Amino acid sequence: MYQHLKPAILMLLVWTLLTGTVYPTAVTSLAYLLFPEQSEGSLLLGPDGAPSGSRLIGQPFSDPKYFWGRPSATAPYPYNAAASSGSNLGPRNPALVQAVSARIAALRATDTGNSASIPVDLVTASGSGLDPHISPAAAAYQVPRVAKQRGLPVAALQEFVERYVESRQFGILGEARVNVVELNLALDRSTSLKPVR
Amino acid sequence: MTANSVLQITVYVLVLLACAKPLGGYMARIYEDRPAGLNRWLAPVERLIYRLCSVNPAVEMRWTDYTVALLLFNLLGLLALFALQRLQGVLPLNPQHLPGISPDSAFNTAVSFATNTNWQGYGGEITMSYLTQMLGLTVQNFVSAATGMAALVALTRGFARRNADTIGNFWVDLTRGTLYILLPLATALALVLVSQGVVQTFSPYRTVALTQPVTYEQAKLGDDGQTLEDAAGNPVTETVAVREQTLAVGPAASQIAIKQLGTNGGGFFNVNSAHPFENPTPLSNFLEMLAILLIPAALCHTFGVLIGDTRQGWAILAAMTVVFVTLIVVIVPLEQAGNPALSALGVDQQPQASQPGGNMEGKETRFGITNSALWALATTAASNGSVNAMHDSFTPLGGMIPMWLMQLGEVIYGGVGSGLYGMIVFAIVAVFVAGLMIGRTPEYLGKKIEAYEVKMASLVILIPPFVVLVGTAVAVMVDVGKASVANAGAHGFSEILYAFSSAGNNNGSAFAGLSANTPFYNTALGLAMLFARYWLAVPTLAIAGALAAKKVVPFGPGSLPTHTPLFVVLLIGTVLIVGALAFLPVLALGPVVEHLQLFGAH
Numbered sequence: 001m002y003q004h005l006k007p008a009i010l011m012l013l014v015w016t017l018l019t020g021t022v023y024p025t026a027v028t029s030l031a032y033l034l035f036p037e038q039s040e041g042s043l044l045l046g047p048d049g050a051p052s053g054s055r056l057i058g059q060p061f062s063d064p065k066y067f068w069g070r071p072s073a074t075a076p077y078p079y080n081a082a083a084s085s086g087s088n089l090g091p092r093n094p095a096l097v098q099a100v101s102a103r104i105a106a107l108r109a110t111d112t113g114n115s116a117s118i119p120v121d122l123v124t125a126s127g128s129g130l131d132p133h134i135s136p137a138a139a140a141y142q143v144p145r146v147a148k149q150r151g152l153p154v155a156a157l158q159e160f161v162e163r164y165v166e167s168r169q170f171g172i173l174g175e176a177r178v179n180v181v182e183l184n185l186a187l188d189r190s191t192s193l194k195p196v197r
Numbered sequence: 198m199t200a201n202s203v204l205q206i207t208v209y210v211l212v213l214l215a216c217a218k219p220l221g222g223y224m225a226r227i228y229e230d231r232p233a234g235l236n237r238w239l240a241p242v243e244r245l246i247y248r249l250c251s252v253n254p255a256v257e258m259r260w261t262d263y264t265v266a267l268l269l270f271n272l273l274g275l276l277a278l279f280a281l282q283r284l285q286g287v288l289p290l291n292p293q294h295l296p297g298i299s300p301d302s303a304f305n306t307a308v309s310f311a312t313n314t315n316w317q318g319y320g321g322e323i324t325m326s327y328l329t330q331m332l333g334l335t336v337q338n339f340v341s342a343a344t345g346m347a348a349l350v351a352l353t354r355g356f357a358r359r360n361a362d363t364i365g366n367f368w369v370d371l372t373r374g375t376l377y378i379l380l381p382l383a384t385a386l387a388l389v390l391v392s393q394g395v396v397q398t399f400s401p402y403r404t405v406a407l408t409q410p411v412t413y414e415q416a417k418l419g420d421d422g423q424t425l426e427d428a429a430g431n432p433v434t435e436t437v438a439v440r441e442q443t444l445a446v447g448p449a450a451s452q453i454a455i456k457q458l459g460t461n462g463g464g465f466f467n468v469n470s471a472h473p474f475e476n477p478t479p480l481s482n483f484l485e486m487l488a489i490l491l492i493p494a495a496l497c498h499t500f501g502v503l504i505g506d507t508r509q510g511w512a513i514l515a516a517m518t519v520v521f522v523t524l525i526v527v528i529v530p531l532e533q534a535g536n537p538a539l540s541a542l543g544v545d546q547q548p549q550a551s552q553p554g555g556n557m558e559g560k561e562t563r564f565g566i567t568n569s570a571l572w573a574l575a576t577t578a579a580s581n582g583s584v585n586a587m588h589d590s591f592t593p594l595g596g597m598i599p600m601w602l603m604q605l606g607e608v609i610y611g612g613v614g615s616g617l618y619g620m621i622v623f624a625i626v627a628v629f630v631a632g633l634m635i636g637r638t639p640e641y642l643g644k645k646i647e648a649y650e651v652k653m654a655s656l657v658i659l660i661p662p663f664v665v666l667v668g669t670a671v672a673v674m675v676d677v678g679k680a681s682v683a684n685a686g687a688h689g690f691s692e693i694l695y696a697f698s699s700a701g702n703n704n705g706s707a708f709a710g711l712s713a714n715t716p717f718y719n720t721a722l723g724l725a726m727l728f729a730r731y732w733l734a735v736p737t738l739a740i741a742g743a744l745a746a747k748k749v750v751p752f753g754p755g756s757l758p759t760h761t762p763l764f765v766v767l768l769i770g771t772v773l774i775v776g777a778l779a780f781l782p783v784l785a786l787g788p789v790v791e792h793l794q795l796f797g798a799h
Contacts, residue, residue: 004262007368008269010250012277012340015375019339019455020332023380027387027451031397034388039397041446041474043405051405054444056394056473060411070562077413082402082443083323084468086559086587088710090684090691091536092795096558096590100539117545120535124558127471127569127586133562135552137545172204174479175553175565184408 044185052185057081058132059181064110065149066187067134067142067161069180070121071103074129087125100124111145133177136165146187151195160186160193198529199548202567206525209483209571210518213490217514220491221498227377228350228370228503235377246372257363260742263351264735266367267344271311271731274337279307281333282325291326292401298324305719310337312730313345313612315456315463315582315705316722318714322445322466327399334463335452339383342459342492343374345614348734349496350374352618353503355741356642359749364741378492379459386488387454394477397450402443410440449475457488460612462582462705470572470585471561482564482585486572489581493610494518496617504642508760513620516768520609521578524598525571531595532556532570537799556595559587570595577602580612582705589684589692589708593795596708597788600695605776606661607702615703615730618737620768622657624759625650625740627771631757640756643749650743653736660732662779664701664725669694669783677717683710687794691787700725 031039046052053059058069060078072078073087089096103123108114122138139161147157164183167176187193226233236243247254258266281288282303286296298306302318309316310333319325325334347370354364391397414434419425425433449465453475456463470476470485494514501510533555535546548554553565560569569586576583577599588596602609608619625641629651632639639646672678672693682689692711699706700722707713713722750756758764 004266004269007250007252008266008273011246011252011270011368011371012273014246014249015340016277016332016336019375019380020336023384024331024335024448024451027384027391027454028397028399028448030388031391031450035391038394039391039450040400041396041398041403041444042394042477043403046406051403052408053405053442056477057442057444058473059407059409059442061409062411063409066409076415077411077437077439079442082445083320084445084466084472085320086468086471086590086709088587088589088683088708089558090589090688090710090791091538091556091558091592092686092688092791093684096536097538097542100544101542104542104544117543119552120539120544120546120554121552121557121562123544124539124560127559127561127584128466128468128473130468130473131561131563132473135562137549137552140551168201169479172201172208173483174563174568176551177562181408188408 044181053181055179055182056132057130061180061184064145066184067139067146067180068122069134070126070131071099071124072129073125079130081130084128084130086127086129114141114144116141132179132181134180136176136178139178139183152193156193160190198526198533202529202533205567206529206571209486210522213487213494214518216487216491217495217498220495221510222502224378224495224499225502227373228499233377235381236373239376243372243376246376247368250368252366252368254366254369256366258366259362260351260364260738260745263364263367264738267348267734267738268731270340270367270371271344274340275307275311278310278333278337279303281329282306285326285329288326288328290328290331290399293326295324295326301716301719302714305723308723308726309705310334310461310463311341312703312726313341313459313461313580313615314700314703314726314730315461316700316707316726317463317469317705318719320467321464322447327447330452330465331448335455338452338455338459338461338463339375339379340371342379342455342461342613343371345612346374346378346496347371347614348737349500349614349618350503352621352737352741353500355744356504356644358745359747361745364738364745379455382458383451383454386458386484387450389484390450390453390481393481394474395450395453395481396446396474397448398446399448400446402445404441404443407440407442410438412436412438446474453485454488456583457485457581458492460489460493460579460581462576464583469583471587476585479563479568482568482572485583486568486575489575489579489583490610492613493579493616496614500617506642506760509642512760512765513617513624513768516765517609517620519765520769520772521574524602525574528574528595528598529567529570531592532566534592536592537796541799556590556592559590561586573599574602576706577704578609579616580607580702580704582699584706587709588695588706589710593688593788593792596691597784599706600691600698600788601776601780601784603698603702603704604662604665604780605772606658607704608772612703615733619657619733622654622737622740623772624768625654626658627764627768628757628759630771631767637755640750641759643752644744644747645750650740653740656736657733658775661701661729664728665697666779666783668697668701668721668725672697672721675717677715681712681715681718683712687787687791691791694783694787696722697725701729703729
């Protein structure tokens with residue numbers, strides 16, 4: 001037994017050094033050299049050069065003039081990117097039905113003429129609470145509301161949104177999606193979209 | 198299932214199987230010390246490691262010595278990780294100034310990572326310093342995986358050798374597995390993941406301005422730290438405005454690569470691979486999902502090469518793949534069908550090109566239903582335990598299938614090394630059962646299977662169900678066990694059963710609604726993980742020692758061929774019957790009742 005103690009201690013030290021120090025440091029250095037933007041969090045820079053968010057992390061939107069993202073279950077406020085979390089509500093939990101009903105009511109209240117059925121991803125919380133994407137259907141559902149709020153023609157906004165639809169990777173992997181953070185930032189900065197006179 | 202679902206699943210399974218032969222052959226050359234490229238270029242490093250650690254690589258060990266070395270190394274790793282967590286508050290590389298971790302949580306996490314379970318009782322970004330993540334968690338991710346592979350290679354030598362009293366050198370197997378297999382694969386995967394957007398930095402968390410500031414209500418605290426109440430006894434709240442977002446970052450990619458490859462599963466962030474910084478794109482998702490099953494599947498071929506009959510390895514891989522693919526075809530439609538409670542509210546859950554549809558609660562838009570369900574199966578088939586969607590919010594039967602895959606003993610691919618040695622133990626039981634039916638002495642791979650081997654195999658197969666069922670029973674009887682449940686009724690029972698199934702089979706995934714970071718669960722699940730790892734590894738190594746000492750029986754007319762479709766069916770049958778007999782009653786109380794309630798009401 002004692003004959004194995006010395007190699008056990010030394011092996012643990014050697015592997016702590018190699019896999020705990022050399023490996024992560026080497027990967028960090030290579031990542032910084034090869035992919036500096038991605039390794040630091042894929043930040044979106046505003047016109048003044050200050051970061052205005054990350055392309056990969058969603059932000060809370062509740063103003064009707066913006067496209068809304070997935071509901072977020074992070075605490076104490078939605079899209080808290082320092083503490084990711086899902087809702088973990090089971091499918092039969094009354095709290096789930098209540099939350100979804102409240103989200104439907106909020107969407108209907110800001111968009112009174114719209115009787116289309118609501119895409120499920122727009123009323124269910126994402127797994128991370130930080131999902132930056134919604135489905136193209138969920139974006140299309142919100143076009144009439146955003147167009148009305150901003151005084152834009154529906155067709156022009158529709159076309160604008162379609163430019164932000166990312167298709168499946170290589171045409172196969174994942175799902176088609178729209179990045180809500182990028183879409184809303186572009187909407188605020190757009191000079192091509194002209195309000196209806 | 199949609200056409201795209203079928204396509205994505207087919208591509209995944211085909212790529213996985215295509216990788217099995219080249220990687221399996223490479224790993225066989227590494228463990229046999231035949232030229233394989235890397236083990237020649239890095240040979241000086243390997244020799245230096247042995248010299249530094251005063252190991253003589255030429256000295257072989259009996260199974261008892263091998264076991265002592267393995268246990269000692271794991272015990273020291275566990276103690277080191279425990280100490281590191283307790284002391285992280287005063288150690289460097291802690292930009293968020295996170296405090297030391299409570300003793301019960303530190304015990305649970307140390308056991309969890311040393312046993313290759315990687316159950317997370319904690320939320321990564323709010324608990325662990327960068328130093329703990331690197332020096333503690335990442336290190337155990339590597340060496341616990343290499344430990345599992347070493348035990349498998351030792352068992353393989355038991356079959357391959359005749360009249361031998363040794364089964365290899367643990368330090369050599371550990372070193373070769375880490376240096377030539379895990380480190381290069383992890384480095385390559387980590388860099389590809391960074392290219393997709395996984396963060397890898399030592400910078401502190403970043404603060405960015407929100408496009409639209411938000412407000413929320415927060416309970417107001419008095420000077421004594423207690424919630425203030427108004428005259429009517431309602432809590433007083435104040436409105437807090439949030440104008441900035443703090444982005445948790447860190448050296449994530451290096452840890453994520455190994456947590457996927459080593460069937461570890463412990464994430465850098467709380468929500469694991471659902472977090473966009475941990476798994477940002479469909480491609481990163483595909484590669485992380487592939488990495489879960491890559492080594493476990495390839496080891497089947499390694500096994501075949503090492504025992505000198507590759508058909509035996511393919512037969513085992515076939516048995517695993519048949520079960521896996523069958524369950525995929527079941528789970529994806531279950532999740533795509535959606536939640537009937539939401540259909541009643543007029544929500545559109547129909548899968549189509551413009552939306553994933555289905556049961557999207559707890560799932561990410563970029564992955565949709567197909568990749569979330571496929572990941573749930575891969576991560577529970579292997580004892581990985583990472584998640585890219587919240588299993589707690591799956592439909593009742595959609596959540597039952599991952600749970601049952603764990604309860605089968607983590608042998609459908611299973612953990613790196615541990616999955617295959619578990620499956621070989623099932624094969625021993627299968628030939629024993631076949632031997633009883635036809636009245637012959639059972640043999641497997643030229644070795645006679647006798648009372649001692651069958652006793653050890655029975656231990657390996659029976660200990661996990663015992664740990665899972667007794668653990669669950671205790672937890673539902675005591676108040677501290679029931680208090681942690683997040684969803685009432687049958688689903689709450691499923692949360693507890695899932696936790697013990699996960700810990701008792703070294704998986705690590707969770708129905709995460711269960712508040713498991715309590716002294717009761719930290720201790721109970723910690724013990725379950727210890728039993729499930731070492732009470733299985735030790736009898737397996739005992740079988741290895743006993744087999745190595747035997748002579749080889751020539752294949753005769755009374756021998757049962759173990760590479761045929763018939764044997765594949767027999768092996769699957771053994772796994773499924775044991776799993777079904779042990780767990781169907783308890784599954785009926787949880788997911789099955791919940792399913793009937795959900796669909797009965799709508």
